[in-house]
Amino acid sequence: DTGVSQNPRHKITKRGQNVTFRCDPISEHNRLYWYRQTLGQGPEFLTYFQNEAQLEKSRLLSDRFSAERPKGSFSTLEIQRTEQGDSAMYLCASSLGRGAGVAEKLFFGSGTQLSVL
Amino acid sequence: GQQLNQSPQSMFIQEGEDVSMNCTSSSIFNTWLWYKQEPGEGPVLLIALYKAGELTSNGRLTAQFGITRKDSFLNISASIPSDVGIYFCAGLGQRDTNAGKSTFGDGTTLTVKP
Numbered sequence: 001d002t003g004v005s006q007n008p009r010h011k012i013t014k015r016g017q018n019v020t021f022r023c024d025p026i027s028e029h030n031r032l033y034w035y036r037q038t039l040g041q042g043p044e045f046l047t048y049f050q051n052e053a054q055l056e057k058s059r060l061l062s063d064r065f066s067a068e069r070p071k072g073s074f075s076t077l078e079i080q081r082t083e084q085g086d087s088a089m090y091l092c093a094s095s096l097g098r099g100a101g102v103a104e105k106l107f108f109g110s111g112t113q114l115s116v117l
Numbered sequence: 118g119q120q121l122n123q124s125p126q127s128m129f130i131q132e133g134e135d136v137s138m139n140c141t142s143s144s145i146f147n148t149w150l151w152y153k154q155e156p157g158e159g160p161v162l163l164i165a166l167y168k169a170g171e172l173t174s175n176g177r178l179t180a181q182f183g184i185t186r187k188d189s190f191l192n193i194s195a196s197i198p199s200d201v202g203i204y205f206c207a208g209l210g211q212r213d214t215n216a217g218k219s220t221f222g223d224g225t226t227l228t229v230k231p
Contacts, residue, residue: 042121042207044158045219097215103216104216
């Protein structure tokens, strides 16, 4: 299966610890997105990359959050000094990103469920 | 910011019944998307709508882009147990240039009793 892969699937951490999640997009996809989803809500856009360039960040992405996509392939999302309010599902999605604009189709991973105790 | 209101919040139906759900917004959207999310998985795109009044089908699913451009509807005919999941609408406003920046609704949870 060559879909979007996210690791780990689940992460439990203590408040104040740092955590890092990884996303491997579909291999030929240039765009990669990160979202946060809490229970009972839809995904909320956090940031996205076109190849290795981080093109946009949401106001939801506080200074404690950082995302990278160093070689334009996989991406990591790090949360420093985690807080209980960071508990959520973190979803990654990828798309071809070759000018399709509003018509581009996103493929989501299964997410990383973060619980901050 | 833009907000989408989905209704109903949840539905419990019998297998074989038809289902209707809708999504409304106070602002105009140029694109409407409908996704399904199953437990422990990410959303999967079902239908995309790009023009006001557009009616598009995908198997037993039919979605419509409202004439006012402030709403969209999803219908599922002859429901089956595997239709269970959360259905999200997502919209793209006039300033959004790619589907990845969609605003999502809070979902309609569908339960189908065999």
